[in-house]
Each structure stands twice: as structure tokens, then as C-alpha cells.
Amino acid sequence: MQLNCPLPKLDFDVITLGHGSGGVLTHRLLDTGVFNVLKNDLLNEQHDGAILNFSGPVAFTTDSYVVTPIFFPGGNIGELAVNGSINDLAMCGAIPEYLSLSFILEEGLRMEEFWEVLLGIKKASEEAGVSIVTGDTKVVDKGKGDKVFINTTGLGRLHPKANIHANRVKPGDKILVSGPVAQHGVAILSVRQGLEFETTITSDTQSLHRQVIKLLDVLGEDVKFLRDPTRGGVATVLNELAAQSGYGVEIIQKDIPVSEQVEGACELLGLDPLYVANEGIFIAVVAEHKANEALSILKSFHPPTSIIGTVTHEHPKQVIQHSRIGGRRIVSMLPGEQLPRIC
């Protein structure tokens, strides 16, 4: 990442336990770092909480980020922590407005690394038009963390036309995926210790609320289900859709966008792209008669968008994939972590 905001001159090179003490070092870290970088009127109050004005329905979410390594092709844990909670709000049909930001830092973290994460947070929140209005910083002993853990909590106003519930899904509805699958998970694996392989695959981490708002503006209640397939991938979301709606789900393998590089890497590692994590795509279920309109809206944001399947009366609560060569198979929920194979 290009550091467009140079690291300020500090009298410490690494995070120490003192930075979590609440004393002078904490204030120095926050004043020169966090507040200075993320400044806005509410954060500048430097209070323990933020006072917000809302009327009408509000979506509320929280998530913790523990990704290893914290820097990966296409992003870092800071961007992920901002985009992740924004996307969780967007998947409720909400327009994200405010985030909290809580750091758990490991003693010994280099200030350059902290700074880069912070700039990732700034970049992602500015791009999304979301303000970080409150937060917290703790430091744990070396060896008791993994450089940086981040928790973000998000608040957003519900879009007036949003009515996103799995129980509104009906047979005939179409399932769309808003971009190529499995990019984030493979990008992370490509830099994971012991597995480093050369690739140009980058994480797809990005905020998705603008796409969702546009869909809701145009299609309103014909958008019935939204979910971003992060951990567990597309297969897990489709299984949730089938279980929660009570209907069957059929997907067409050849229509699922997967880049050639991602597909090749998954093949080598023995991973199924359907189960690999994503950070910048979502699954949408829309009424059949609006599917093509939804497709063209989403394609205007991201051309690889595709209609990948249909909700059906058959095989309730199961997901079936039609293979490229004309066969069929169940796509089940992953029982645990997907582990690379032996041979």
C-alpha cells in the first residue's frame, strides 16, 4: 500500500504495554495516531461514547477481525474491519453511517505496521462515507495476540424500501452473485507462511452498500435476501438460504464466476472455490421477473456479476449444483475448516 500519510515522528518504535495503560503513552498514541488520522466532529469529542441522532429503523452489527497475516495482496486487516461491518449493515438493507473501532494490539507491534493498518481504516471509511465515532485500544502481552485484532460495530439507517428476510424468498426467485468468488481466501493463502505462492490474485475487500442501495432504489421489495459470503463462502450462504427459506436451491456450476487463477490455485490446494472466503461480493435473491434488471444494475458496478441459480420447490432445504459436464451433486455445509489436502 502507498503510504500517502507519512508516519509522524514518535518517541517509540513499537507498541508497548504502556500504550494500553490509559495513561500518557495511550494518549500519545491516540493523539498522534488514531484521532489525528480518523478525525471527525464526533470522534474529536474524545469521549468514551458518541451521541447519535436516529429516527426510524436502524441496523446494528458487530464483528471481530483476526486475519493472518494482517497484510495481504489487495488490503490489510484495517480495511477488512471497516468494509466487513459496512457490508453486514448493507446486507440488512441499511445505509451504513457510523462505526466503532476497537483495537487489541500485541506488545511489540511495529509502529509502521500499526500506522499502515490505521491508514487502511482511514481509506476504507472515507471511500465508504462512514464515520468512526468511538473506539478503544488495549494491549496484550507478546505472544498473547497476533499483532492486531480489531472489532468494529456498525450502525446504519434502514433503506426505506428494504424488506430483506429469508422467509420472503419463493420458488422461481433468482440467485445472483455480484462478482467472482473465492478471491479473498486465495489471496490470503498466497501469503500465508509455508504456502507462499506467486500470484497476482488480490483480495476483493470493498464496501458493498452502494450496490445494495442502488438495487433497493430500483427494485425495492423485489430484493428479498442479501448475504455476503465471507467465512464458509458461497456454499454456506446458499445452505443458509435453503435452510431459512425452507425451499431448495439449484445452482449452475458454469454460471458461477471464478477467475482462472483462483480456480487453478484451488485445484492445486484441493480447495473448492464455493467454500473459500470472500470479502467483496454478495449473494442476492430477487423476484424472477426482476432478475435481468438486477443483473444489469450489478454489472454496472462489477461486470462479472452473474445469475447463478434458482430457488425451487424440489429437494427442500438442500443445495444442488449442476456440474459443467451435466452431472448433479449436493453442495453441503462445510463441517469444519477446509484443510488443504495431503496429495
Place this chain on the structure above:
Amino acid sequence: MKYLSEYRDAALSQELLHDIKSIVTKPWTLMEVCGGQTHSLVKNGILKMLPEQITMVHGPGCPVCVTPIHIIDEAIELSQKLNVIMCSFGDMLRVPGTKISLLEAKANGADVRMVYSPLEAVKIARENPDKEVVFFAVGFETTAPANALSVVQAAKQNVKNYSILTSHVLVPPAMEAILSDPETTVNAFLAAGHVCTIMGYNEYDPIAEKYKVPIVVTGFEPIDLLQGIYMAVKQLENGEAKVENQYIRYVQREGNTHARQAIDEVFAVSDREWRGIGTIPKSGWEVNEAYRHYDARRKFNLVEEISEDNTTCIAGEIMKGKKKPFDCPHFGKDCTPEKPLGSPMVSSEGACAAYYHFSQAEALPS
């Protein structure tokens, strides 16, 4: 994508299916040796597309499935020693030993690390000179070269706190064991492409000749499998029994000579117990005398014991091709990937796991 999309081509698949249907006149039972092939057959829906005269049965080629339970117990026991870092491929972490799995040992505080290569374990040994690092060296001929190389590297770098706990098994003796069984129904083999990439296929000629079975070295993509099936059925229909190579883009008759040299440098052939099958003579590799200091069994004075396996699991029958996962009364009921009775339900290459994940659709209308 070169070497991928062209082997998943729908039109070519249909052509091959048509070719298979056009030549088959009798019922034949074919065994795909490798678990990766089983998964591909099930995942791509090929089993249901084949003519009804062809029965595919699943072989013993899942490295996780055939690792004896007492060796998993040994790995767990070693991991619980205070000074040991136990390194393993991801697949092996979930397999239950007699009481717990390596993953559970890790959760209980053992230093168990998932690595992607044994060379990574050597690096961990270098970085932790006050610890003993053990790599759980399991698998077929495919993983053996890298495991051997890790020992050679450790020796060259004078890394003395590294050793391997071996459970290496060899495919040809297992094929012979299956064919020697008077109850076998196997008429032909699809030999495991990855294994032959290393070992070549010269050693299959005497087996094909002795037992009069066609053996076709076969890859893992849908087109590979359909072509391999076609070649095997064609031989059967013509009354032939020879070794053919479908996987020519990767496999040469003599295999990979460098990889074989690494194996010969470090390992010696030994009798080996296969989980669910029993002991097969000369079907495994152990660390040889020259590298005895890198053999975890000798280093930690482990005594190999034959432990009782779960008798309710019919893994052995499945891996010998006598039964299919659906024949097991426990399948999908009290044996699931979340709570497996036996290893074929655990491994990403296990036949039961393949059926469980991809093939419950058998019950669906076609």
C-alpha cells in the same frame, strides 16, 4: 485454463459417455484407486451418468483413511510431550485416534502445527533449537519424496532436533492384496495418476499380467476419468489386460527419477499395517539405517502396537471395493463428518466423505 478447463468440457464429456455406452456389453466392476478420483467422480455427478453395466468401486487410495489408528495415537502421544512441536498436514489433524484427534490435542494445549510442507517443519526445528520437532510423515508415493527431502535437508543443515513419524504406504502391494482376495469383484483398475507421476508404471505390468486385469493410469478431471473408464472398458470388452497411460500429460513410464532417488536415499521398504485392511507385506516405507537419527520411532523409543479399531466401521470393506458407503448402516446417521466413526468419513479424500458431501442427491429425482 490450460490443463484444467479443457478437461472439464461438457461436449467432450458427453462424447466420451456416448463412446463408453457404445462399447459396453457386459457388467464390469472398475476400481478407482485414489480418493481424489472418488471425489471427482462423485462431485461431478459422473457415477450417475455411467451406463448401468459399469460399477465403480472405491479403492484404498486415501492416505488419511489407511493410516492405522495406533500411529495416530503415537502422534498424539508425542504431541503431548512437553518439549515436542508436532507438525502435520491439515488432513491428518481431524482424524480421530483411539480417544482424541490431533486437533483436540492442540485445543488441550499441545503444540500442534499445521504445515503445508515438511520443509516448513525443518525450518521450525531450526528456529526452535530447544524443542524436538516431529513431522507426521503420512501418505502414498506422492508425499514420500518431499518427506525424504526434509530428512536430507535436516541432515545437511545439521538440524538434530527434527524427526519424522512415518506411515508411508505403497499402492501396488495394496492392489495385489485386493486382487488376491477370492471375493474380489474388481475387473479393472484406474491407477492413481499422482502416484504414477512419481513412480511411473513399470511395476504395474506384472500385476496386470498375473491377475489378468487392465490397469489404466488415470488423472482426476472429469475428462480424465471418463477417458480412463473408456480405455479400461475397451480392454475388458476385447479380453485384454495391459497397462495403459491416460494421464500422459504428467506421467512417464519411468516416473520422476529425481523424486525416486530421494525416496531411495532415505527410506527402506517394510511391511505395513493399513487401517481397516490389515498388514500387507512390503507395502510401506520406513526411515532406513543411514538416517535412523531422524526416525521419531527410534528417537522416542516408540513401540509399535496393533490397536483395536472401531469395529462398527466398515472402512476396510469399502476400501477393498467390497462395499459402498451407502451399504453401511451407520452412514449419515451415527457416522457423519462432524462425528465420524472411521477415517473415510473424515478425510477430504475419503469415500464416505465424498458420498456424504456430494452424493446424498442419490435420493433426489433425476
